[in-house]
Amino acid sequence: MVKDLGALLENKIIEECGVFGIYNVKNAAQLTYYGLHALQHRGQQGAGIATFDGEKISRYRGEGLVIEIFNSENISRLKGEYSIGHVRMGSDEVSGIENIQPLLVRSHTGDFTVAHNGRIINYEQLRTQLEYEGSIFQTSSSSEVICHLIQRQTGTFTEKIKKAIGKLEGSFAFLIMTEKNIYAVRDKNGFSPLAIAKLDDGFVISSETVGFEMINAQIIRDVKPGEIIKIGKKGLRSIMYTESTQKKMCSMEYIYLARPDSDIDGLxxxxxxxxxxxxxxxxxxxxxxxxxxxxxxxxxxxxxxxxxxxxxxxxxxxxxxxxxxxxxxxxxxxxxxxxxxxxxxxxxxxxxxxxxxxxxxxxxxxxxxxxxxxxxxxxxxxxxxxxxxxxxxxxxxxxxxxxxxxxxxxxxxxxxxxxxxxxxxxxxxxxxxxxxxxxxxxxxxSACFDREYPTYLxxxxxxxxxxxxxxxx
Ligand code: SF4
Known part of the structure; x- marks a missing residue:
């Protein structure tokens, strides 16, 4: 059973995950590799990068640290100017390479890939319902419900995401890369951090702003609670998936989880x-x-x-x-x-x-x-x-x-x-x-200190x- 030694020894909270994405910048995989290095503290169990090269989505994943998984050979095979990446820290029940993200969906309506930080707390109910309706799950990761939910909706891809996210409860910040766009999504309570930056003619998205520092990207702003940012040829488009939002960043991000050189929601x-x-x-x-x-x-x-x-x-x-x-x-x-x-x-x-x-x-x-x-x-x-x-x-x-x-x-x-x-x-x-x-x-x-849960979910x-x-x- 593989665990993070630091977390074990410290008996601390085990960090969730980190996500990083690049849109329209050359050598996207290489830059994502650097970004994931900066987010390594958010998860050491595994990491993965997916890129789109104009024709197909390719992906490479592995267990361990970013530096152990990637090398010049496997990075060079990840071609393209769009990329999303993920560092993972999961529970023992969901270990194994199949649970390392980004998750990839091959579909006749267009392939897409998902990198998710956080936990879907109504995951079991959603999964049971989806399985009952015929979905076959490939992983034991709660993130896979996002893929199935999106795939089952109707409308444009943006509408599908909006409808799917409306069904999720919990803390999440995730990236979805299609063959045209990258979407950055943050939960309606703003529990998990996610920010967006500019780099040359493209954009960068990261769980923490330290990811931007690493590649000299200039921060634009944090993704808002309840917001979907669609990044495409026309630039950034903001879509709210709900109007019922609040800013309730997890205080443990400031206390323990995040790197001291990160800014979260301006602090x-x-x-x-x-x-x-x-x-x-x-x-x-x-x-x-x-x-x-x-x-x-x-x-x-x-x-x-x-x-x-x-x-x-x-x-x-x-x-x-x-x-x-x-x-x-x-x-x-x-x-x-x-x-x-x-x-x-x-x-x-x-x-x-x-x-x-x-x-x-x-x-x-x-x-x-x-x-x-x-x-x-x-x-x-x-x-x-x-x-x-x-x-x-x-x-x-x-x-x-x-x-x-x-x-x-x-x-x-x-x-x-x-x-x-x-x-x-x-x-x-x-x-x-x-x-x-x-x-x-x-x-x-601050619910773990004062029992004031910001929402009864x-x-x-x-x-x-x-x-x-x-x-x-
Ligand atoms: S502060 Fe809130 S979101 Fe963060 S660990 Fe405590 S209960 Fe969870």
Whole structure:
């Protein structure tokens, strides 16, 4: 069973996916390869690129990292000036090459290919219905329902997409490439990021703006919630698939998932993390702190912010080993502990004899925090005060970010005091829900912290009841 080692060791949310597309630019596959590199943090399980060369859609996919899958030979076979690509992180149940995207539909009405980030939460109902009506599925990926739904609609291809998306619930941002156009689609709640940029006479679409930086494309704007952008010979055309929209970007994108150098909905990720760290320092100061350190990499910006806010020096106290192997097989508790040691090393010279504020972005199961506190104490820290730059996670996500279930969320089971004792910290503080909104604004979903689900979607109540039942058992 192949999993991402980093995610396993950190017991963190496993990133969903990243999509990247090029329209009307030479060597589209090569540029997509660079774009997928920039989005690698969003998924390491597999990647794929599809291109259209004026006659046919070609595709190459593989399991592993972008750099492991693609080489000059297979890239050179992907000819054309249109391209879409995908990096994938899926659950174990949907591993295997057939689930690596872009998915490709060969049809007498015209071939098309789909790259999808997010989760369709009414997938099972849709799939059952589609199978009942005669569809034969080739994969176990929820993204395949998009292909079947589009194919079953009537009208122009744009009308078909519009009708198909109207049936989907959940968080999604996806790209569809036909033999004429590329379509960029974002869900009506704006949970998942997607932005569009200009490059020469063409366009680029990316889950995160870091993809644009990589190829010197100039950002135009974010795709709006509920919007389909059709990219074609006449340029960009905006079509709303629904008027019932809201901006509820997943706050975990800012807290943990996205790269710090990305801007999402106009807010820079590093700046937002730094701001949350500063607010955290006001909410949970630490009187006798000597230094502030962060857990690399996603917590470093927040640690800098805490240091700014507290007026306590920021230091590098933990080093991340970047060359650790990616795959791992069902780790035991002991293996996980050893794994954390392999992945993170304390800088003893910096931390010995010091009162440390350790800033982390979030706590899911609590096991990583426990190991890191132990690691720092074994390396000579006098005291370790843990500060979390997001609120306590008390509810599961139903919108497509693959969090643990409710029973895995330690903050849903333990009081602050119990959790502090469990991880062995000298003190513990979480950013408040108000602090999070101060740092990120109000256009966010923060349901896993405050249970304020921005929308009561299909099946949500039942799911939540099931999760609660599991917790009680
Ligand atoms: S519930 Fe949490 S993880 Fe899910 S979309 Fe909302 S903020 Fe993101």
């Amino acid at each position: 820079n990720v590093h700046a937002s993390r730094r701001m949350c760290g500063r607010i955290l320092a006001q909410e949970f100061p630490c009187e006798d702190a000597d230094i502030v350190i962060g857990v690399p990499d996603s917590s470093l910006s927040a640690a800098m912010g805490y240091s700014d806010g507290a007026g306590v020096p920021y230091e590098i106290g933990l080093i991340k080993n970047r060359y650790i192997g990616r795959t791992f097989i069902q780790p035991t508790q002991e293996e996980r502990e050893r794994g954390v040691k392999m992945k993170l090393s304390p800088v003893s010279n910096t931390i010995k004899g010091k009162n440390i504020v350790l800033v982390d972005d979030s706590i899911v199961r609590g096991t990583t925090s426990k190991y890191i506190v132990k690691l720092l104490k074994e390396a000579g820290a006098k005291a370790v005060h843990v500060r979390i730059a997001s609120p306590a996670m008390v509810a599961p996500c139903f919108y497509g970010v693959d969090t643990s279930s409710l029973k895995d969320l330690i903050s849903a089971r333990m009081s602050l005091q119990e959790l502090r004792d469990y991880i062995g910290a000298d003190s513990l503080g979480f950013l408040s829900n108000e602090g999070l909104k101060k740092g990120l604004g109000n256009n966010i979903c 299909f099946g949500l109540d039942e799911n939540f009841k099931k999760e609660l039942k599991k917790l009680k058992n």
